Amino acid sequence: MIRLRQYFITGLLVWLPMGVTVWVLLWLVGILDGVFQGVLGAFETMVPPLQPLANQLRHIPGLGVILVAIVIVGTGLFVANMFGQWSLRQWDRLMTRIPVVRSIYSSVKQVSDTLFSGSGHAFSKALLVQYPRRGAWTIAFLTGKPGGEVAAHLGDDFLSIYVPTTPNPTSGFFLIVPRADVVELRMSVDEALKYIISMGVVAPPPTRDSSQPLALPPSTQPVPLPDSVQSPDH
Missing domain, CATH: 1.10.287 (Helix Hairpins)
Structure with missing residues (x-):
């Protein structure tokens, strides 16, 4: 048997x-x-x-x-x-002149332009963040920086991230976190998605030199992490 x-x-x-x-x-x-x-x-x-x-x-x-x-x-x-x-x-x-249609059309157009624009930073980086509590780490994706009224309240030292659920990454949580609490990963977005969907079973191989510094897209450079949020490898 x-x-x-x-x-x-x-x-x-x-x-x-x-x-x-x-x-x-x-x-x-x-x-x-x-x-x-x-x-x-x-x-x-x-x-x-x-x-x-x-x-x-x-x-x-x-x-x-x-x-x-x-x-x-x-x-x-x-x-x-x-x-x-x-x-x-x-x-x-x-x-945009049709009363009910313009709100739906404008929202969907903004999201699609952000996600599929070649010059945008949406889902361009895989990140490591502490969620849902301090000491518990999960993988997230960079979606950009806060804008509008939110940016006016928080300042420039924050990042917008998306924390997907597993094994279905199409649902998740939108978070705005200090960039000091974010660790950028060397794995690609595709490798991170495989890692999430497999619930950690399919781990991406280390394919890059860990001695090379990492960098977020322009205008989103990270600052050194405090000791309280450093990952075990840092």
């Missing part, structure tokens, strides 16, 4: 990553197909004579994923030129 259990666990370790990968891909395909089905439904409503064509398109597997991907890439190509950028500004101006 012990050997049978070992065989079962070994087989499970082989099939589990593949099964989760397939499940995630099917989930993404379902979302894209749902968008495609919604567009087809609106198209049928506006042009009733083309309903037979729309019904035929519904039964083509994977067509929704291909068309949605083509539309996204085509949109990127369109806004890459001056006319496309002008059109995008006009669209943003229109969306």
Whole structure:
């Protein structure tokens, strides 16, 4: 029975990553197909004579994923030129004038621009912080510096960080902490995510010279840590 259990666990370790990968891909395909089905439904409503064509398109597997991907890439190509950028500004101006839509649209646009901007610092560094209590350490990600009224109250000596939960890093906690309480890690963001999702089982290998100093992005340089918050390795 012990050997049978070992065989079962070994087989499970082989099939589990593949099964989760397939499940995630099917989930993404379902979302894209749902968008495609919604567009087809609106198209049928506006042009009733083309309903037979729309019904035929519904039964083509994977067509929704291909068309949605083509539309996204085509949109990127369109806004890459001056006319496309002008059109995008006009669209943003229109969306920000609609009473209910403007609050949702503006918030989502600000978050997406911050996360996906190549010049931004969101999720650019893996950090080590004490959370949820002093003496308990966890991995967090740098999201930037406080701004607006918060920065006016706290000053420049604070960082904005995101502390993800495990094994699902898409949920977590937003914290503003003194930069003196933060230890920057040499591991990449991808390695840190693997470490979090595996609940500490898959530890990233030391691939860099530990003698080299670490640095946060410009304008977020750390100050020396006090003895009370130094990690065991520092």
